[in-house]
Amino acid sequence: MIRLILDLYPLSSIRSIGFWPMAAFRTKFIPLGADQRRISLNAVENDILRKQFDDSRIHFAIVCASKSCPTLRSEAYRSSVIDQQLDDAARAFLDDLSKNRWEAASRTLHLSSTFKWFCDDCERDASTLPAYAWRYMGQLDQAALEGGRVRVAFLDYDWALKGR
Numbered sequence: 001m002i003r004l005i006l007d008l009y010p011l012s013s014i015r016s017i018g019f020w021p022m023a024a025f026r027t028k029f030i031p032l033g034a035d036q037r038r039i040s041l042n043a044v045e046n047d048i049l050r051k052q053f054d055d056s057r058i059h060f061a062i063v064c065a066s067k068s069c070p071t072l073r074s075e076a077y078r079s080s081v082i083d084q085q086l087d088d089a090a091r092a093f094l095d096d097l098s099k100n101r102w103e104a105a106s107r108t109l110h111l112s113s114t115f116k117w118f119c120d121d122c123e124r125d126a127s128t129l130p131a132y133a134w135r136y137m138g139q140l141d142q143a144a145l146e147g148g149r150v151r152v153a154f155l156d157y158d159w160a161l162k163g164r
Helices: 002-008 040-053 056-060 079-094 113-117 118-127 130-135
Strands: 031-032 037-039 101-103 107-109 151-154
Touching: 002 101, 031 040, 037 040, 037 118, 040 056, 056 079, 056 118, 079 130, 107 130, 113 118, 113 130, 118 130
Parallel strands: 107 151
Antiparallel strands: 031 037, 101 107
C-alpha cells in the first residue's frame, strides 16, 4: 500500500485510487515469485496471509494506510516472535479509543468496522466479538462482559490517509 500511495501521491484517501470502488486493493502491482507475476493487495491479504496464518490477529498487522486501519509497526514481523508481535498489534489496535471503545453506561462495545468485515475470523477464535475483544482490550474487563447483554456497534471507517 505504501508503494502504491507513493507512486500516486498526492492523494487524500486510498479510496481515490482508480475508477472502481476499492481499486487500490484489486490493482495487481506486487511482483511475486520467480516469474514476477503481479498480484493485488487483496490477494496478499486473503489468498496468502489469511490462508497461511489462519489467525485473526493478522488483521491488526495488515496496514492499509487509512486513519482507521492499524498503525504501521516500526519493526518487521519475525517468525521467532510472531505470536508476541501479533498480540501486541491486537492490543494496540483494540486499545486505540479512536478505533474501539467500551461504553459501560449503555453496555455497548464500539468496534472498528474491521470486526464487521472479518467477524467470522474473530468468532472462530472466540465465541463472540465481545469475548474476542476482552482478550486484548485493556479498557474491557471480564466484569464488563458479565451481568447482562453486551451490544456491539460498528464505527464508521475513515479511509483518509493517516498522513505520516
